[in-house]
Amino acid sequence: MESLNTLWLSTGLANFEFGQVVMMLVGCGLLYLAIARNFEPLLLLPMGFGSILTNIPVAGFSEVGGLLHYIYYAGVDTGIFPLLIFMGVGAMTDFGALIANPKTLLLGAAAQFGIFATLFGAIALNAIPGMEFSLKDASAIAIIGGADGPTAIFLASKLAPELLGAIAVAAYSYMALVPIIQPPIMKALTNEEERKIEMAQLRPVTKIEKIVFPLGVLLMTIFFLPAATPLVGMFCLGNLMRESGVVDRLSSTAQNELINIVTIFLGLGVGSKLSAEAFLNVETLGILGLGAVAFSIGTASGVLMAKVMNKLSKTPINPLIGAAGVSAVPMAARVANKVGLQANPHNFLLMHAMGPNVAGVLGSAVAAGILLALVG
Amino acid sequence: MESLNTLWLSTGLANFEFGQVVMMLVGCGLLYLAIARNFEPLLLLPMGFGSILTNIPVAGFSEVGGLLHYIYYAGVDTGIFPLLIFMGVGAMTDFGALIANPKTLLLGAAAQFGIFATLFGAIALNAIPGMEFSLKDASAIAIIGGADGPTAIFLASKLAPELLGAIAVAAYSYMALVPIIQPPIMKALTNEEERKIEMAQLRPVTKIEKIVFPLGVLLMTIFFLPAATPLVGMFCLGNLMRESGVVDRLSSTAQNELINIVTIFLGLGVGSKLSAEAFLNVETLGILGLGAVAFSIGTASGVLMAKVMNKLSKTPINPLIGAAGVSAVPMAARVANKVGLQANPHNFLLMHAMGPNVAGVLGSAVAAGILLALVG
């Protein structure tokens, strides 16, 4: 009898709190988005699963001695996991399109206005009762506008760890929603003629340029923004491994096995921050709203910048590729390509949009560095 | 001269203790079983090697600063390594046969009697002088009857770390001996007619069933047995990664590189617990004996349960597949298939035996959870 009673007291049913149930449903929602809607499943599936595990009563996944506790403190809190992901992303990134058409860097710069405008917006939200974002919180939220998952996780883990769960949910959800959020904005800000613009073919890029480029980026980051060197440095290491051509087995491992292993752990670790106290409050709504605003503003500023450049430049620039400046590689570039094809079936913008797309990755890493330097 | 003397004093020959020599021979024995007899070599080879390394005098592999010390405390003591293995096993497991024929879950339940009967037996052994098993020790020993390596290591590391080495040796040895231990029991408990029974072909299972199944298992574990959620949760995560079809690169890594890396470390770490003090005592004999008993009882209860079900069920059930309920995937299912073919050359039981086989994995994880909840 005593034994059965002990068993009953150790069941989940006897120990559930309401918030835990809700957070498990949130976790199931993330799994649904990942599996049925294909929303960034590589991160959202382990993250949704992690949020279920962390909310199991009695089990103690995120308490001292629990699996998720180890994962979070070894890899997320230290920043190691997002940095390794960034190295792998660097090893997957081809800067050819950017080097061939360097002025697309300005598009990647313009799209970061989504980040800084959102920072302003987050502070404005403090006028609403119940919202109370410090400047650090606001910065961590604003980076959602960078449309870059590992950058957002890295910055949030440094500036506002208690918001990490909500920020990661917002960042990855909106990245997955890029094909839905961007096209209306792109179409509203351009006319048919602009969307039909065909761009000149890109020049071939030599091997030496691709090798020296990541070193140049790193050097400039060292000179002007050391706070961004963890992110930019690991990214450039990955890219150098890729382009140097002398360490292919390391590059391949960074792009495959290592990034896969780390992604599983990162998802679980970030999911472990989705506790009821941290997520079930009005601030999460604010974060989700601000994230959508950030994406929209970023997209709009990229497109507007491209329109201006098209006016000023000798060679034509299709304003649609400006939207790719938010990063969300390679989804945003594909969206630009698709919208372009709708206007003109001979208009292949994919390669042209890859320039602003990878510029956006650099841009948001730089923005993250600025926020770390000024607010952190 | 002094130098040569220092050198001599630093040799192994000058520092050997008798127990260390014996434990190295035990390690060599494990290597022999792994290499020449193909006894679960993936774990027993690194484990045998680890037991040699840990017993080297002067070298201090398992002391502070030693390699095996780091491996053990980072991965085995925390439970991380067995849980990651379990995730990989989940990613390798196809629950199709079980979903197609759900009543085989009862066979997986019945075979767990091997665990609980052994618990009783371990306490009974306390009557013998020299044996002194606490209820925790007895539970950790009993789990050998679950025929599931990572489950046994996980439970032993929580309940009786000092017995971990002997328990792992017993668990993996008997799992390797399944083709020798099981057939006589299976034949003794069945007659020729029963062994000849052919079973109806399994219905096809849809994708949605395979995706929802691991979530359902996790949910039930959360409700009724949170203590089992580390094991069951990681297993279900692996299985969901496999079946969801949206994170194939994570699933592949979990099944291959990650599980391989962890297996090397787990083997070394478990081997490091094979020290003379921990292994060379009469209790180890008790553990080895109890393990054999546990396997035999588990096999017998599976077969008997299948006989009962065959009587009660409309569709015929070959009692041989009950033996697969002890898990030991996929060896036990193959043994059932082989014994079935001996009786009737047209009787292919492999797929039918996979149902109880994977049910046995769930069953022993549940049993481990019960023991953790009540004894831990």
Next chain:
Amino acid sequence: MESLNTLWLSTGLANFEFGQVVMMLVGCGLLYLAIARNFEPLLLLPMGFGSILTNIPVAGFSEVGGLLHYIYYAGVDTGIFPLLIFMGVGAMTDFGALIANPKTLLLGAAAQFGIFATLFGAIALNAIPGMEFSLKDASAIAIIGGADGPTAIFLASKLAPELLGAIAVAAYSYMALVPIIQPPIMKALTNEEERKIEMAQLRPVTKIEKIVFPLGVLLMTIFFLPAATPLVGMFCLGNLMRESGVVDRLSSTAQNELINIVTIFLGLGVGSKLSAEAFLNVETLGILGLGAVAFSIGTASGVLMAKVMNKLSKTPINPLIGAAGVSAVPMAARVANKVGLQANPHNFLLMHAMGPNVAGVLGSAVAAGILLALVG
């Protein structure tokens, strides 16, 4: 304004110290050697990159909380990374040529004279003002003569961590320079006739020999030199995984994904020791000089030993294969083969040189053990 000032004060330009600039140039030099000159790029590329990162002002890569700090203390300081590399190297090594012609072990022994003569030389350098090498320092430097990267890193991390960066730079640079350093020495010490000597074809080696060999090596190391068992043990584990044929998936992982992951981290971690204080002093010049001497002496002693053996042996021995005794697998063996072909176009020494080549790995691991036992 304040904001801009904060931003300026956080730039690298406002915080650079002269030494950091120099060390970044050193890092760039290593990258140049790795990429343009193909100098052991697998280690020198991440190492060069690590030395750039660690010298970035403000960023704090190697301070508490920094990425390189975690990597260094988790993997290099503990010795875990070099030992895992050694396990992978063991899994890549085929001892067939050595077992077929065991007397080549004497060549691997003779070449270790490079190590011990350098130890003497390092102490002699203390006569120069500014140099102050303790016996531990001297031992860590001398091991460069072993021409084995992981061994050098392992020993230096134990005996002279502050010299680790310079020692690794020297070791890997000279290993890459083997095709330039060795041939003049080989030609100076042999005459045309000797270089033309063709050797008898090697007998086939059975599987059982290859399986028992690593166990025999381990056993002897346990008996006579336990201090070498971490290195030799992990090497033999890798080799046993390879040759046993029962754990191919573990062996493959040890040779590929695991060694690749660890190599990236090891390079970064070692690079993080390339700080200005540790590297920019006259002792580094001493280390670089001694390394060249060590390689040359090792090569010479290997060749001379081979000449002696050729005189005494019934079967002919081409003295060129003695040079392969320094290890630097498989580069040194290829050099021996090439120099042999120059003298006699029908003289294929590659397989014959693999014997002393792998013997050199064992020899330098043994030498490292001796230094650990007597000086550590």
Next chain:
Amino acid sequence: MDNMQQQFLEAGTLMLAGMVFVFAFLSILIVFINTVLAKLAIKYPDPVAKAVSRTARKSPSNKTSGEISPSVVAAISGAVKKYRAQHGQD
């Protein structure tokens, strides 16, 4: 011996509680499969055409299904050539 009797009692209770629980747990799982999963299987049947691509997906290879790496294709056409040369078929 009192202590042992006590332990036996505990072990017996554990055995009983454990087996009851294991059977209860796995029986509910049977119900779950026969109700929830069965309904889902009817509501969301597998699309017929996808059967092939799913098989490919389950292959142990790391590659995205459908993609054949250029080196493999090169290997193949080379091997075909070689095979023909060796076997004198054309």
Next chain:
Amino acid sequence: MDNMQQQFLEAGTLMLAGMVFVFAFLSILIVFINTVLAKLAIKYPDPVAKAVSRTARKSPSNKTSGEISPSVVAAISGAVKKYRAQHGQD
């Protein structure tokens, strides 16, 4: 509300400083590409013949380019045989 005004001011400054910096940084990068990289591209053009081997190198496979594992070759000649048998072509 004073505090909020203060925060707004800070956020505004951050926005301004941030955008200026981002544009400045990426603009310098444009200059870098147009000067340094352009010069390097002229000075060290890609060797024409290497184009093919570079493609092979970038393939995701772990193997050294050019090496075809014996098992693949075996697989291929087996498959060729099988294919012919099935399709009756010879």
Next chain:
Amino acid sequence: MDNMQQQFLEAGTLMLAGMVFVFAFLSILIVFINTVLAKLAIKYPDPVAKAVSRTARKSPSNKTSGEISPSVVAAISGAVKKYRAQHGQD
């Protein structure tokens, strides 16, 4: 300079002890190969038939030897078709 002499002495002893030990160690290994391994090689010779399968086993591939993944087979028959189409051979 007394101290240096002392150090020289130590270094010299180390050199001597080290080289003696290294030679002794590797010489015993020679004896081990010539006795133990040689006997084992005679007692347990390699089975002739296994030679082929062993080669396959050593291939760097992760797959169990003999197994050819379905996607590879699919790739091959596709490639064969393509190759024929391109080369007009049938």
